[in-house]
Amino acid sequence: MFSVLRRVQKGHRKKVSSGRKLGIITKDFALYYKAYKLLSERGIPVYHGLPGDPIPLDVGIVLTSEEDAKYIDHPVKVVVRDDAPLEKYIEMAIALLGSKGSPEHIVIGIDPGEYPGFVVLSNGRILNAKNLKRPEDVGSEIKFFLNKYSPKTCVIKIGNLGGIYLYRILKSLVGIKARVEIVNEYSTSFKLRKTSDVLAAIRIAMRSGKEINVEEELNRMKIPDGVLKDIQRKSRLISNGRVTISRELALRVALGELSINEAIEVMLKKKDLRNSAPTRGH
Template identity: 40%
Template sequence: MRVVGIYTKDFSLAHDIMNRMDERGIEYIHLHSLDKIPHKVGVILTSSAEGKNLRRDKVVYADCFRDVDSAIDRAMEILHGNSKEIVVGVDPGEYPGIALLSGETILRTWCASSINEAIEIIKGILKDFSDKERVVRIGHDARIYGDRIIEGLKDFGVKIEIVDETKTSQRTGYSRMERNEIAAIRIAKTRGTLIKERRERRFTDGEIKEIQRKSRMMSKGRVTISRELALRVLRGEIGIEEAIEISISSR
């Protein structure tokens, strides 16, 4: 089995890479020289200065990425076949699950603490793999949250598919984080219906009242947002936290 090789004289960079590789359970070899690279090394993580004489299709310049994890993601993607396409699966909800896949290989998973954080994670992935064909697959449940994610990605020009989650079996006995991440993996592996145009729909009175109820709960009874703000939340234009802040400041 091919593994990642780490080569750099930069102690801080080497420490950061190896620490994250250990935390993520990824096998690697720490290279002390490039004179004789073991055959099992399939890709090398290094710095841009130290790796300039290596084959560019088999090297990742860790210092050129926004963080160490992003560099590791790219190295793993190369190691497992360097697919032309990457897929991001999203299980929408209050705590969205996110999965990054290259072919059938799971590169990384996340459980975001909010929709806004999920959107930023997905945007980061899309930027990291801007040279690839990119598909975002979103589960059809929790449509309010799914619509906000779609709205947040509207300027990226990527394929977005809606996946019928009833076709993906659910498991019990896992934590919320594990369930959401597992669901995101299943969604990523399931082809969905391509969104050709931004979805427009009328929201029911019940959906509006539910957002208002949540605003009251989240503000601990201080405020109930207006129908107009609730509609903006439902359309994905603003988050419920921002709607609460607007309501409080306009008093």
């Protein structure tokens, strides 16, 4: 175990003008050492602590490991995973050290996916950044921030490459009073999608998009037949060939109403009922 660092030496470059610190909160000494070295080279003020320690108010962003993240209570966490070099996460953390600003106007950027990237910006400052657990959580998350900040205006910007996940996100936005735009990701964050959903969401939030009516867009969109067939194929594989879920259940899985395992259980129960039903004439 190593001690908590309250101060760090100055880097060779000039420190960022905001004066806010970047916190490295982790028990992983190797991660701390590598991250501290990269941040010091860039002149970023650093605070180091352990999961569970009180985090000073001047720590604007927390960099941590996937194992430690669940023990850290902070609104903006950058969780380092093995899917990209550490430098990418350092880049993200530095980008999140925003300038001061009043949240009278907020922009919400969303990178569609199984675990959507989600950011809230105001006047160039990132108020929150995270990955959500499922597409359906986007609507409730937006309502939370609208209630928290009561902004005069709000623009929701969503990437256009989400497929079925985009559909599920749009469903969660029904009834939310805000301007909604679809942003062409081919010209913005497409290359970032493999390394960071949150970075992609930041890029999306900073680009202009095409305004849409959510209800009209949902009526226009159709779930591709290939998506439903792929879900049925996966159900057959997961159940070891015991059952293939129906098209109706596959649609509910695609819409996020059921997990594929729940749909398999429904089909198995139906199959058991059919097998246990008495045969006519006996």
